[in-house]
Amino acid sequence: MRCTRCGTKAVYHSLYSGHNFCVKCFLKNVDHRVKTAINKHKLFDTKDRILIAISGGKDSQVLATILSKIEKKFPNVTLMALLIDEGVPGYRDFGLKRSKELCKELGIPLTVTSFKELFGYSLPEITSIAEKKEVMLGACTFCGILRRRAMNIKAKELNATKVATGHNLDDEAQTVLMNLLRGDVLRLLRLGPKPVEELPGFVPRVKPLRYIPEKEITLYAYFKGYPLYEVECPYVRTSMRDEIRFILNEIEKKHPGTKYAIVRAADKLSTMNTSFKVHVDTCKYCGEPTSRSICRACELLEALGVMT
């Protein structure tokens, strides 16, 4: 098997494009596709202060690497990284060490924060209070809401103009499918490559790896010699995403290109989103932007009786 680009020994065959790649051409090709997505969807401005959501996992390692390469050509862009520790024992140890190492290597200043620091309680503390108070919500619901809130608080503190997350094609296709299966059309229409509208108080989130399959992110990290040790979150089995991941992988095997087709469909749907304007207010407790009088994060913390 020879590389379709340069003719040297190929190490990867892309089923959906039909191309073979050697290591060098593969890395170049992924870089190129990320750049293309950034340009096509105008994810960044030349003066952006970009906060990378980093975990030390493969996705955020690859994201930081590619963005730091691109940044070199844009002297007025600033890169920063943020790691959020949910306080699940052992879960972030490796990722934190690896994030510090990689950020140092790439010259990206890293900020570390935690649920405990921002909200007064770690995720396990919150879920155990929820159990006692019989608040019937899964750990992933708490974690998602608080993580997004933490990201926005710290992004504003750091004067970031964009938050970049490492969501890959698989993550995005799963999310689209989950929203359809739940009949959540509003969310389905908001799953474009970047926010359709600017909302006051929200630092816009963008996903530069949105069109790169998870498998290729893993390979990229592997070829770069990055550690691929991923600690699985102990709560992950409680989520519906796991089922959908399995189903989508099965379909993709038989019909290569399906994940990409789903995400492109979401892109198109998001351009029709003009009629769905969101009303943005300010949470009466924390002052963060919300579509209601009390934001979801404060509502949860209040229900648990742990408002700080």
Next chain:
Amino acid sequence: MRCTRCGTKAVYHSLYSGHNFCVKCFLKNVDHRVKTAINKHKLFDTKDRILIAISGGKDSQVLATILSKIEKKFPNVTLMALLIDEGVPGYRDFGLKRSKELCKELGIPLTVTSFKELFGYSLPEITSIAEKKEVMLGACTFCGILRRRAMNIKAKELNATKVATGHNLDDEAQTVLMNLLRGDVLRLLRLGPKPVEELPGFVPRVKPLRYIPEKEITLYAYFKGYPLYEVECPYVRTSMRDEIRFILNEIEKKHPGTKYAIVRAADKLSTMNTSFKVHVDTCKYCGEPTSRSICRACELLEALGVMT
């Protein structure tokens, strides 16, 4: 288990609504939900000439039965039925016999036509010509295109103002999901309960059973004492729908209400369809409406060299 409505012995537990039903209340409830869908989405006018696409299978038997009940209250509505024989040996024998029987019972005039009569060739003849000519399209593609064309031709001949088909909730949810997996946004936006726009030359198709799960259609037919003998089409295994059916049934088991959520999502998406106007032209060969200069049916027949 007692009927939630009347307290007599229940025979069916609806997982997604949590209600129990006796036979009588179950039949009434399905009738009521079909009527509600017809009213809510204004599927029919009080002067419609409705052509029911009948096959003799459970869906079309139930559709004809419920529509003939409803029609009694609308003296200016006319019901007719159409059976299309694709010419697959043995496949329509039972359905034709049963359709004649049921239509006689319900007092609905039945018209029978065939691919052979309308296009000069049966489906097996067409697929074997396609194989020889190396036209790489599945039998289901030919059949779908020609069946829709046959329906429209006969609907116009019979001065029908609506065509009603027996698609149930499972069929509809499968179609929505298939279109998402294929990234076909245009089709996804056209999957509402009825056509968004009137297209010249097309008799509008409506689906009154769209919100009734397949299982409940089967039960309805069973409780009515209708024969449930279904001959499986010999070509069915070649279609992607079978995979999707299996997947959706698995998800529905774990998350009751998913099929309904998907179809309701399609309903909402279809209301956003205003910006996607279709250009309608007339096929230069057959004169039927099409978005191109030659319609899909004539294009296929021409590719096979069997244009009449």
